[in-house]
Amino acid sequence: MADLKLTDVKKSFGNVAVLHGIDLDIKHGEFVVLVGASGCGKSTLLRLIAGLDEITSGSMEIGGEEVNGIAPAKRGIAMVFQSYALYPHMSVFKNMAFGLKVTGSDKASIQKKVEQAAKTLGIDHLLKRLPRELSGGQRQRVAIGRAIVRDPKVFLFDEPLSNLDAALRVQTRVEIGKLHKELGATIVYVTHDQVEAMTLGDKIVVMNAGRIEQCGTPLQLYQHPQTLFVAGFIGSPKMNFIEGIVKHISEDCLVLTLSDGTITKAYVDSSGCNLDDVVTFGIRPEHLTEDSSADVSLLATVTLVEQLGEASYLYLTLADGTEMVMRTSGESTTIIGEQVEVGFNPESGHVFDADGGALTRLRAGNTKSVAELAQIKAQLSN
Amino acid sequence: MKIRHDRAKALMVHAVLLTYTLIALFPIWVVIINAFKSRKAIFNDPLALPTADTFSIVGFEEVLLRSEFDVFFSNSMIVTLTSIFFVLLFGAMIAWALTEYKFKGNLLIAVLVAMGIMIPIRLGTVSILQLMSDLNLVNTLTALVLVYIAQGLPLAVYILSEFIRQIPKDLKEAARCDGVGEIKIFFAIIVPLIKPAMATVAVFTMIPIWNDLWFPLILAPSEGNQTITLGVQQFIGQFVTDWNSVLAALTLAILPILVLYLIFSRQLIRGLTSGAVK
Amino acid sequence: MTKTSAGKPFPWHILFFLGPGLLIYFSVSVYPLLDTLRLSFFHESSDGSLAFAGLANFTKLLFDVVWSEPFWNATWNNLVFFFIHMLVQNPIGLLLAVLLSSPKLRLSGTYRTLIFMPTMLSVVIIGFVWQLLLSPLWGITENFMWNLGLEDYFDAWLGKESSALVTLAFISVWQFVGIPMMLIYAALLSIPDELSDASVVDGANPWQAFFYIKLPLILPTIGMVSILTFVANFNAFELVYTIKGALAGPNYSTDIMGTLFYRTFFGFQLQEGSLTMGAAVATLMFLVILLGVALYLFFFQRRIKRFQL
Structure with a gap:
């Protein structure tokens, strides 16, 4: 071995x-x-x-x-x-x-x-x-x-x-x-x-x-x-980070006010959190949609559009100046300068404390660990 | 265990290199320390450093009195610096013309110049002497300068061409689009860019010129026109039994080079190891 | 970027760039060399006029005992001089270069600078320095050998017919060992570290890594060092002239091509100088050097390809 x-x-x-x-x-x-x-x-x-x-x-x-x-x-x-x-x-x-x-x-x-x-x-x-x-x-x-x-x-x-x-x-x-x-x-x-x-x-x-x-x-x-x-390292384009303040704490969920004023929930283990803690909220570009009927929506201005064919990347600026990227369908007709409402599902959000450590996500698909995978592999091969 | 083995190996490497370094330095060291000793001390204990008792600069006094060391030195400076200046200027100009322009005879000229790297100019001495006497230049420093320019050009053209080839086309083309003339392009754009290469060429050109005995001996051997190498050779030949003077003359010839070398050794070695000469 | 002459104004700028440099190069280097080759076919009479003599100068040099004996003597001595450089200078240079390039060596820059120092000094100076050091009068070398228990082996090497040439060659080796060292060192540095790492992972010991990987890769440099040595040796003059004078004594035992050329051209003591015979000697030197360079180019460089690293 x-x-x-x-x-x-x-x-x-x-x-x-x-x-x-x-x-x-x-x-x-x-x-x-x-x-x-x-x-x-x-x-x-x-x-x-x-x-x-x-x-x-x-x-x-x-x-x-x-x-x-x-x-x-x-x-x-x-x-x-x-x-x-x-x-x-x-x-x-x-x-x-x-x-x-x-x-x-x-x-x-x-x-x-x-x-x-x-x-x-x-x-x-x-x-x-x-x-x-x-x-x-x-x-x-x-x-x-x-x-x-x-x-x-x-x-x-x-x-x-x-x-x-x-x-x-x-x-x-x-x-x-x-x-x-x-x-x-x-x-x-x-x-x-x-x-x-x-x-x-x-x-x-x-x-x-x-x-x-x-x-x-x-x-x-x-x-x-x-x-x-x-x-930030895994995933491309990289995850968007927005500063947020903890406004409400419940057992399986935080309520944050993001730096542009938007209020969102985040389904993470809240055990170590205090009210008014400054945290970083993370959301991947592919988890943002142009659908204004989503649970949470952000108001943003489009500063650049990159059209890759199968998808387009929209570069956005929020009201407070925070910059974000979203991945949207290649058929999107959004143009530079347009005001858009960008939505996301709070379950796909990430929260990081002031030291950069992640708070455990509670509603994301639970992935098997390496050890578990190895076990399954071994069982299959038997 | 491996670490101890490595250390032993490193020690061996240092031992060999140190030994050879001593072999390289010892003769020069002995000459320099003895130049500052009295005649008696030179013979009694050649390896000892000069002490208050044995210290003497009588050799230097003799040399400066009986020969024109200052003249030799300034002759060498004039010849070397003038030659280097023209080798760099003409060398860069030729290198530029040969790499930049296509014209009839380009290849032929390039080959003839390249041959000069391998074929020593000394072989033409018979005719060079005739030429110089036809031009009434025998016993002048001008003759030496002309020969050294011709001697230094091939390597200079070769090294500078390599550098000029690496200059991005865009730079020249941008200038041409702005309507800058060819001569201005060369002096305002190319020359500043190849300055580091020119420094390397300068060092490579300087050493053989400063150290040459052959051409001074043949073209400018007369009183007042000797270079330092020839001057030392003639002086020592004359006063061969006066050990103080001989050692002092050698020291006077060695020290300036030694100081210059220690100052410029980085430049020189970088030039040698950067693959400028292949 | 191409500026052809057809239909365009005469390219004055090309003339401007080439003119001054080539004027000097052609008139002081190319023309004299060709003129020397021409003169070697002429005979100079006592009134100074030249007459075509065909190959007479060369037949004299190669076959007439008065001329041929010194000529072959100088040629042979020069070959000995060259072989000593090849057998001593270049291997020592190689060894020093390999040691200098050992990874993580401290003081490597200092060693390099100091070992290269003698190369910078004039051959004339070096000649005198060693003449003093080896002089039985001063006795530095004698004392040194005495300390090592080798005093019986000391001799006035520079003064003996049997040992003078070899001694001179060793002095020259001592001075110029820095050149092969530097060039080979540069070649060793240009071998990527990953190649050495790969050979270590492959299990090669340091000797195998050197002989199988590094040596083949620096062979082109060793070839170049050899041809540089060859040209320099067959063009040498100063060292012999400084230590032994133009007569290259004792009894011409240190005579090499350079000193023979000098004496033939200028004359010395009883011998009268000759323009045309000097030109003939120079022509033969030219041919020897050309032969060396040609052999190098056609055999050495063709076989040993420069490997793309």
Whole structure:
């Protein structure tokens, strides 16, 4: 079993602390995505798992074995680099064989493993080419192939799609997803792109400033972001935030006055709230409608319209100057300068306290946790 | 365990580099410290620093008295600075013309200039001397300047071309749309943009000119026109047994370069390692 | 951006940009070189007039014992001089570059600056400095070796026929080791870190990473360093002239192409200088350098492709 367990892992470069104590538990076969803005420490964490950098304190186990101080090649990991890091002077075959060759595998088994991996990836006709004679997508596959032949317990991907153009990125994303199913391997995947994270990950780890903000399934992060940061990070366009003041508290519901004067309910756990607390109310663009008969409606001026075809984004300004975005039907005829009434269902709202922590939502679709999903998966496969 | 291993490795690396650094510096160090000692001290204990007892600048006094070090120095300055100025100016102009305009003979000129990087100008010395004597320039600093401009141009054109190629087309085209003339475009837009590259070229051009012995020896060997390199060579050849003077002359030749180098080493090394020369 | 001459006014601005620089370059560099090649086919009579002599100068240089012996001697010495640079200077430069590029090395900038320093100084100065250091009169080297228990091996190396050339070569190596060091160091820096990381993850030890990954990638630079060394060595003059004079003693044992050219052209002591024979020596030097550069371009650079990183 290739579980990966990190306990209170810290890393500093000189006096600069980059990771402030990471706890992470990755089960065998899981596809885990580390996501965050650049500089949040996600790549550093990946390099620590790879063993390219030493952890400053804490412990790290792969398959139940402490790997602190063990050389990268002996940790049972393989890594796919952002730039692919193919050896430019070696053919595709030699690139894939290099790791096996330097660790002393015999020629026949190298030949077999490389050919097999090449076939899996559909690059068996390219084995004699040099990297520079390959397209971006082909290089990407070679880099993955180089990882596969070493038969690792854990695959590490460092932003592997960032050098591909948009169309190829979608295609390769799908292929990586399939590959994961085929190999059944444990994958740790770093990206700054939340769409990649949502589509690929069984489990997503959102990182910010050297800490884990939240860890969960894609839907958990979408429906129950635990912090303002996660709420803003997951989802595109990002969630709208409006300042509000708590005016009334009941057991399963708050009544807020938003900064533009609108009054709304919010179905959240109100146990820690006091009257007149300043909170942040969050509502996703896709949960706003142009339907004026909705439970709550805001009066706004349209400042910009982006028409994407299947949908349009309206950029709005409320009476107090707060800016918002809404996603509406592509058929919408709203134009710039128009006054609109924007409605939403209070059940789709989020509330964050002054420290940026989320108040638990009570009426949103309850999503299953990673552990629950794993259980269901296991039952299904039995 | 790995950390200890790493530390041992780092220590080894430092040991080797430090050893070689000492090998590189030791000879220069010995010459400089002994230049400030009395003759007796030079021989009794060459590796000792000058002390109150052994301190002496008699060598320097001799050198300044018996040779025209100030003249040599200013000759070298004049020749080097003038040459660098024209190498940069003409080099940038040629580089610009060759990269920017298409005209007949462009490739031929580019190839002829590029050949100058590899083929030393010294091989033409026989005819250069004849040419200079035809022009009545033998024993003048002008002759040296002309030769050094010709010597420095190829590398300057090469390096500056690389930089000029990286200047976005839009800049020039915007200027042309505004009706700015070609010559104005070059001086007002291109030259300011390639200044960093020019600094690199200046350093690369300066060193061989300042240090050259061959052409001063052949073209301007007479009294009053020697450069510092030739002057030191002739002086030491004459006073070879006067150790104080020899050491002082060497020190006088080394120190200015040493100071300049320590000031500009960053610039130079950045130029060398930035791939300006390939 | 194209300005063709057809139908347009004469492109004066091109002339303005090219004119002054090319005038100097062609008249002081290209023309003299071509004229030197031309002169090598002429004979100069005592009244100074020139007469076409065909290949006579070259047959003299290559086959007439009076001329050919010094010529082949200088050629051979120059080859020895070059091989010592290739075998000592460039490997040491490579080693220093590799050490300097070790990750997270402290003081790397300081080492680099100091080791490169001798390269900046004039060959003339360096020549005198080492002449003093190796002088048995002063005895610095002798004392030094005595301290190491090697005093029996000390000799007046610069004065002996058997060791003078090698000693000069080592002095030159000492001075110029900074050049291969810097160029190879720059090449090593340009190898992306991810490649080294990839080789570590692949399980390569430092030696394997060097021989399989880094060395092949810096081969083009090593090739360039070699050709630069070749051209510089076959053009060398100052060091021998400074330490051993134009006669390149003892008994011409340190004579190289540069000093031979100088003596042939200007004459020295009993030997009378000759314009045309000097031109012939320069022409042969030109051919040797051309041959070296051609070999490099056609064999070395063609085989070792520059890899896109």
